[in-house]
Amino acid sequence: GPIICGLARANAADIDAVWEAVQHAETPRIHVFISSSAIHMAQQLRKNKEDVLELARASVARAAGYCPEVEFSPMDATRSDPQFVYDLVEAAIDEGATTINIPDTVGYAIPEEFGAFLTELQERVPNIHRARLSVHCQNDLGLATANSLAGVLHGARQVEGTINGIGERAGNASLEEVILAIQTRRDLMHVRTDVNVREIYAASKLVERLSGMVVQPHKAIVGRNAFRHSSGIHHDGVLKMRETYEIMDPAAIGIPSGDSIVLTKVSGRHGLRARLEALGVTLDDEEFERVFGAFKEVADRKNEVDDRDLEAILSEQTQQRAEASWSLDLVQVSTGDRGRPTATVRLVGPDGETQEDAAIGDGPVDAIYRAINRVTGVTNQLTEFSVKAVTEGIDAQGEVTIRIEAGGTSYVGRASDTDILVASARAYVYALNRHAAATRG
Incomplete structure (x- = not known):
């Protein structure tokens, strides 16, 4: 063992x-x-x-x-x-x-x-x-x-070392880099590992999700751009023979292929489950129904849902809703270049009761968070806030990752939506739910 x-x-x-x-x-x-x-x-x-x-x-x-x-x-x-x-x-x-x-x-x-x-x-x-x-x-x-x-x-x-090289100060040795270097340069290293490299990308995404530490796009092996080519010369070479500019096969470490199956709003449970199985994801019936519901919500707002959208949905649904105490029922924001941003939120509490409040903030996200704080009554400090696009295009989902400190402990929340403000609100509620779960425990 x-x-x-x-x-x-x-x-x-x-x-x-x-x-x-x-x-x-x-x-x-x-x-x-x-x-x-x-x-x-x-x-x-x-x-x-x-x-x-x-x-x-x-x-x-x-x-x-x-x-x-x-x-x-x-x-x-x-x-x-x-x-x-x-x-x-x-x-x-x-x-x-x-x-x-x-x-x-x-x-x-x-x-x-x-x-x-x-x-x-x-x-x-x-x-x-x-x-x-x-x-x-x-x-x-x-x-x-x-x-x-x-x-x-x-x-x-x-x-x-650590997955994604996380750690204090500038971090530790990145295990995925060490493992793939040993495997790729067997001619020089003359050693091997028994690591199942097919799980490297999944492990990286898991660590990113649970730690709240976003992998930089140009991070070797697991960064979003690690296997993307922009130069015309590179495009020409890769199209003729992948090995001309790629020393590793992204599929070998579990990165979804660029020609992944695209789902739409008319795709049903069978199509979604088949795609999840192809990606190596196994869910029980309750988890699948949560993911399917979230998938339909995203599909109704987007023409196409690809593997990266599914990863964002899985990240949110299978990890964070299990800890739900509060759930977001409504968020409305009034903002612009004149006047102060105002947010109204409606939350369903642990007792099933609906509570609503509003607040003014320095920006739309600040207003949302102030309104949520008025409802939940949790004293905390927002220490990190980041947004990244899950996919390309005007209808892309935005993934928001936040970190709060409450009671001397740090809690991470993450959510995705085609509306950044909705994603920001959900991520904040998830972080508060983690605080509530830790307090109960």
């Missing part, structure tokens, strides 16, 4: 808590880390090398007492005294570490330098053969994927 790993600082309380969380997994792992760079030890830990070495030993030994799978990381390794990193790694393996992870914590390394560091580590640590070598690269200089691949070329057999 999969390895389920929890991260712990080098102290007993963290290690015990991680074991409590992962102990029932088929293959549990405890990942212990401690800072190794001079600046971290002096300014953050307030400890010297001897103290850190002893803490590393004791912590790995404690983790190894719980389970045979133990990972150890010397944090900020690429800005550390190399010899001290070697000493920490050797000690950790002696105490039971089975995976040694080398983090480029602040994204400081350059690929050639990082690869040489790993080679030197393997030459200088006598017991390194008893552990799997791993890398964890941040993207502060835009080199996380390149450094991760350099790590693989120099002996790493585990790469840590």
Whole structure:
């Protein structure tokens, strides 16, 4: 089964808590880390090398007492005294570490330098053969994927990263980039993964939907423009033979083909279900009826509904309505270049009662959100708001993603509609519903 790993600082309380969380997994792992760079030890830990070495030993030994799978990381390794990193790694393996992870914590390394560091580590640590070598690269200089691949070329057999490269600051190594680089350049990498790459695009969309972090259009592998060609020369080449300008097959990673079946307002349940199955989507009867209802609403306003429209509908219907406490029944907005925007909203509450209110705002969306706040009574702050077109054309759906903070916690809402203001209202209501669900829980 999969390895389920929890991260712990080098102290007993963290290690015990991680074991409590992962102990029932088929293959549990405890990942212990401690800072190794001079600046971290002096300014953050307030400890010297001897103290850190002893803490590393004791912590790995404690983790190894719980389970045979133990990972150890010397944090900020690429800005550390190399010899001290070697000493920490050797000690950790002696105490039971089975995976040694080398983090480029602040994204400081350059690929050639990082690869040489790993080679030197393997030459200088006598017991390194008893552990799997791993890398964890941040993207502060835009080199996380390149450094991760350099790590693989120099002996790493585990790469840590995230789908879509999300993470703090500039993010982590993008797993889909690492995976596809290894697969595409087998001639150079001489390793393989067992990843089902057909699910990469679906995983990317899932992470985008749940995190609220929109994938930039030119993002490698999964960005909207990753397999689009605008140059006439490129068009000519791709039409004659795809491989002239595409080194990967978009269909192989689950991206819907450009010649996808288009549904219309006269398409029925059978046609919709067949298209969803072709896209690899399986829904129970209740979910399907919700999706079908939303599909008919969109189809009534658009001439054609393609795969991208279906993705937006699925994103909204299968994830967010399940959490419904409030539902939007009506939104009307009066706006223009003279006078202040005014919005009226009608919501159906958790008790089934309908409530209506109106508000004035600095813009139409602000007015809508103020009116919704008057109805729900939830105090919150809007921290993110973004809009993107799902498809092309004047009748395209707009997808709105918002993030609010309420009670010290962040909640994401997402909705799509051919009317951006309606989508904005629904996204806001969904975020409030997530807050309500968390409060009840």
